[in-house]
Amino acid sequence: MSNSVNISVETTCENQIREIGYDGTELYQPPPTLSESLAKCAARIDFSKTSLDDLKKEEKTAAAAEEENKDGTQFQESLWPWDAVRNKLKDALTEICVLSDVISIAKDKRYLVLDPLLEEGDDTKPIVQVYSRKKAISQAAQVLLSGAERLRNAHSEQRSRNVSDFHIELLRLRQNWRLKKVSNAIIGDLSYRTAGSKFGMSGTFEVTKAEEASDDDSASTSTTSSSTATNNGMQMKASSALRVIVPAELQGVAYIKVITQKDQEDLCTAQVNLMGHGPNITAQVGVWQKTLEFAQNVLFCKELFAQLAREAIQLQAPIPHVVIGNQIRATLLPNIQLIISLCHSTTFDSNQPAPINDHDHVLEHSLHQLLREVHYKNSHHPFPHPASAPLGPTKKRMLAGPMAADRETLLDMTKSQTILEQIIAQAQHIFMRKRTQYVLDTLARDVKDPQIVSHWNAMNSPTMSCVKINIVTHGYDAIGRTSLVIHVKERSLKCICRDGRVMRLSYEPQELRDLILCQINSHQISCLVSLARCMAWTVLSNSNHLGIGKVEPLGNASSCLLASPNGDRMIAVQIRCDPQIDVKVYIARSPRQDFFPSPLVPEKLWENLGGNFKEVKFDKIEGKSFLNKMEFLMASLTSNTA
Amino acid sequence: MASVSSARESLSHALNNRFLPNLEYLLQGSILDSAVEHLMHRLKGLCDNVDTSPETFHDLEVCMSLRQPNSNQPLLLRVRRALGRDAPFQMRYLGQPEVDQRRPTLVRSCMDCACTNGILEFLTEMGFRLEFEYIAKGYMFRKGRMKITVSKLIKIIPGKQQDMANEPISQSYIVELSVVAPTGQENVGEEMRVFAEQLKPLVQLDKIDYKRLGSMP
Numbered sequence: 001m002s003n004s005v006n007i008s009v010e011t012t013c014e015n016q017i018r019e020i021g022y023d024g025t026e027l028y029q030p031p032p033t034l035s036e037s038l039a040k041c042a043a044r045i046d047f048s049k050t051s052l053d054d055l056k057k058e059e060k061t062a063a064a065a066e067e068e069n070k071d072g073t074q075f076q077e078s079l080w081p082w083d084a085v086r087n088k089l090k091d092a093l094t095e096i097c098v099l100s101d102v103i104s105i106a107k108d109k110r111y112l113v114l115d116p117l118l119e120e121g122d123d124t125k126p127i128v129q130v131y132s133r134k135k136a137i138s139q140a141a142q143v144l145l146s147g148a149e150r151l152r153n154a155h156s157e158q159r160s161r162n163v164s165d166f167h168i169e170l171l172r173l174r175q176n177w178r179l180k181k182v183s184n185a186i187i188g189d190l191s192y193r194t195a196g197s198k199f200g201m202s203g204t205f206e207v208t209k210a211e212e213a214s215d216d217d218s219a220s221t222s223t224t225s226s227s228t229a230t231n232n233g234m235q236m237k238a239s240s241a242l243r244v245i246v247p248a249e250l251q252g253v254a255y256i257k258v259i260t261q262k263d264q265e266d267l268c269t270a271q272v273n274l275m276g277h278g279p280n281i282t283a284q285v286g287v288w289q290k291t292l293e294f295a296q297n298v299l300f301c302k303e304l305f306a307q308l309a310r311e312a313i314q315l316q317a318p319i320p321h322v323v324i325g326n327q328i329r330a331t332l333l334p335n336i337q338l339i340i341s342l343c344h345s346t347t348f349d350s351n352q353p354a355p356i357n358d359h360d361h362v363l364e365h366s367l368h369q370l371l372r373e374v375h376y377k378n379s380h381h382p383f384p385h386p387a388s389a390p391l392g393p394t395k396k397r398m399l400a401g402p403m404a405a406d407r408e409t410l411l412d413m414t415k416s417q418t419i420l421e422q423i424i425a426q427a428q429h430i431f432m433r434k435r436t437q438y439v440l441d442t443l444a445r446d447v448k449d450p451q452i453v454s455h456w457n458a459m460n461s462p463t464m465s466c467v468k469i470n471i472v473t474h475g476y477d478a479i480g481r482t483s484l485v486i487h488v489k490e491r492s493l494k495c496i497c498r499d500g501r502v503m504r505l506s507y508e509p510q511e512l513r514d515l516i517l518c519q520i521n522s523h524q525i526s527c528l529v530s531l532a533r534c535m536a537w538t539v540l541s542n543s544n545h546l547g548i549g550k551v552e553p554l555g556n557a558s559s560c561l562l563a564s565p566n567g568d569r570m571i572a573v574q575i576r577c578d579p580q581i582d583v584k585v586y587i588a589r590s591p592r593q594d595f596f597p598s599p600l601v602p603e604k605l606w607e608n609l610g611g612n613f614k615e616v617k618f619d620k621i622e623g624k625s626f627l628n629k630m631e632f633l634m635a636s637l638t639s640n641t642a
Numbered sequence: 643m644a645s646v647s648s649a650r651e652s653l654s655h656a657l658n659n660r661f662l663p664n665l666e667y668l669l670q671g672s673i674l675d676s677a678v679e680h681l682m683h684r685l686k687g688l689c690d691n692v693d694t695s696p697e698t699f700h701d702l703e704v705c706m707s708l709r710q711p712n713s714n715q716p717l718l719l720r721v722r723r724a725l726g727r728d729a730p731f732q733m734r735y736l737g738q739p740e741v742d743q744r745r746p747t748l749v750r751s752c753m754d755c756a757c758t759n760g761i762l763e764f765l766t767e768m769g770f771r772l773e774f775e776y777i778a779k780g781y782m783f784r785k786g787r788m789k790i791t792v793s794k795l796i797k798i799i800p801g802k803q804q805d806m807a808n809e810p811i812s813q814s815y816i817v818e819l820s821v822v823a824p825t826g827q828e829n830v831g832e833e834m835r836v837f838a839e840q841l842k843p844l845v846q847l848d849k850i851d852y853k854r855l856g857s858m859p
Contacts, residue, residue, distance in 0.1 A: 019843060023844075379690060380691050381784070383699075383784070384789075385699060385701075385727050386701035386703075386722040386723055386724040386731075387724075387780075388703070388722045388732050388734055389754060389756070390663065390822050391784060391787060401756040401757070
């Protein structure tokens with residue numbers, strides 16, 4: 001190869017890099033000491049390979065040199081570092097001696113004659129060398145240019161065809177999902193394990209390169225159960241260079257349906273799935289995004305349901321929860337049931353009932369949140385303070401020792417509500433709230449006379465809300481106003497009245513109705529009392545609990561007795577609320593204007609003891625409300641005496 | 643749990659059944675201030691839930707010693723409290739470390755106990771004397787049951803305000819990887835070794851033999 005080009009190779013003058021840190025810093029091997037490098041260089045001297053003997057020796061010395069290279073500290077074990085060099089030099093000396101002997105013999109020309117050997121000289125002219133180099137360089141340039149051309153073509157073609165590249169897609173997939181490479185396959189993980197889930201089901205999927213678009217259609221329609229695009233029921237029109245393979249149990253569409261039922265009649269339903277939450281990034285990334293989101297949703301629903309089913313079996317409820325197949329039934333209140341079911345369909349058929357639009361967002365959100373909370377608690381443990389304290393116990397438990405907590409407190413700390421319990425509590429609360437709203441609204445509609453105004457607190461917790469009720473009479477707001485607060489809890493109500501009485505009501509709506517009616521009673525009476533004072537009438541007596549009629553724990557009929565300023569007229573009022581509000585008003589006058597002495601009542605003064613009461617036809621009296629009528633009545637009675 | 647047993651009984655029960663965590667597996671190392679940022683990044687990538695900023699701590703540790711009549715080794719108790727935080731004091735007893743060549747970590751017996759703030763006074767009354775004290779300030783991470791602390795040790799100069807005497811002992815951070823586990827859990831050490839391996843070459847976590855350190859100048 002006369003026209004080969006010599007390429008000079010030289011090492012960088014830096015030291016060798018021993019390792020590269022994760023932050024990019026390079027650690028260098030310390031340079032060898034002078035004696036070390038000298039020994040190394042000496043061992044590397046290439047003594048000419050002239051004879052067979054020398055070649056053999058060369059091998060030996062090379063082995064020795066290697067040993068030296070391997071471990072600098074093991075110099076002592078081979079005889080001596082310079083041993084090989086000395087041997088070689090010795091050989092060289094021998095050769096030189098022989099050579100000088102030969103030359104001295106040849107000089108005499110008696111025993112030995114030296115003849116020049118004809119040699120065909122390899123005298124290449126410089127111009128030839130230049131030409132050959134030029135040719136070699138141009139060939140190399142050709143190769144590079146053609147390569148660049150091919151790359152450019154491929155690039156422009158790709159851009160024009162707008163076909164997504166597998167690697168670009170993989171990069172996008174990598175940005176949103178966890179992937180790892182196992183030998184030749186790319187395996188992804190869509191489970192919630194990194195977020196704190198302890199659900200056993202695996203959420204691995206495989207990423208493969210899609211086949212050519214031509215046989216893609218045929219493959220997807222005919223056989224491949226592996227192509228998830230078809231299995232999810234939506235034939236992806238846009239072709240993607242990347243395909244994800246999801247395990248069979250995660251394919252399809254799943255959601256959790258929450259129904260609250262009263263006597264076979266659905267009261268409210270909620271559908272839980274993850275779809276439609278969060279920003280929709282399907283447009284920016286490949287179609288596989290949808291596939292994976294569906295699969296992840298299936299996994300989430302399965303975990304949620306498994307958790308709920310496990311809790312349903314473990315919980316000791318007065319009416320046991322029933323788990324049958326994909327359904328959990330729990331009793332909220334008498335006759336009202338909560339049904340949680342897992343719906344998972346692997347085939348997408350169009351005659352499937354459309355998802356209910358009117359579902360309970362609150363319950364749906366709660367279920368999500370509760371499972372997320374479990375995940376969070378699994379992965380987020382509080383850090384101990386001070387730092388030497390053990391990991392694990394909560395701050396409350398850390399304080400238990402120093403605060404000398406008793407056994408009861410410690411046991412309380414171990415208790416926690418399960419997801420099912422919390423969901424049942426929330427569902428019960430939703431019911432209680434709806435019932436309370438209904439009772440208050442119907443009462444406000446039916447009872448016109450004192451107005452019932454209820455203010456619901458906008459801020460409430462999932463299991464507690466609060467309503468303030470004001471009872472006022474139109475036009476007499478300044479005289480009296482009865483207000484009470486009702487805390488709506490899970491299965492009970494707590495009413496706090498103005499006078500500080502606290503009453504606990506059960507979930508029965510009738511109790512609340514009775515309470516409000518009684519409050520209306522006492523409102524009317526107390527307003528009447530203050531109205532009478534305004535009009536200078538005297539309040540002889542009043543009672544909120546007459547004890548007649550049905551005896552209710554919350555109060556029953558109330559009454560009031562009023563006397564006119566000069567004491568000749570009396571009004572007695574009785575308000576009952578047994579089924580409906582019923583007002584009865586009686587008046588009496590004494591002394592009677594016409595007095596006829598009789599043997600029993602000989603003198604007029606006895607007439608001042610009070611006369612017999614006569615009932616007034618109260619509904620015939622003019623006036624819009626009870627107080628209005630009473631004012632009118634009192635005014636007319638007062639003016640009569642004048 | 644039929645009857646309430648005495649504290650001593652339940653303690654021995656816990657010890658016998660091996661659910662009382664009383665062994666500390668420890669690896670230690672140190673890193674220069676200039677490189678601690680890199681270590682923090684590395685730990686953020688490796689440890690559990692560091693989506694928020696890493697947990698900081700600022701503790702004062704006081705070591706108290708009591709001379710024992712029949713032994714020349716004093717009994718050492720460490721009392722630690724979190725500064726600027728409402729947390730109970732922690733008293734800690736650490737046994738002699740066993741540096742077993744076969745084990746990947748240093749193992750020492752360890753007892754932790756949360757106390758009220760009267761503990762120092764109580765120990766002084768018992769005859770304990772102050773041995774040394776320092777402030778440790780830094781960051782805490784966790785990975786499973788492993789606790790990783792990256793802390794700066796700060797000298798306390800007596801008679802000065804603590805914020806004023808902010809004088810670090812050295813220009814480096816101490817990195818500790820520890821697990822407190824019940825006896826008989828040998829796989830802890832291996833778990834820790836694997837984790838320590840991932841922190842190389844930023845920090846070389848190792849078993850530090852205190853006895854040998856003591857003889858050094």
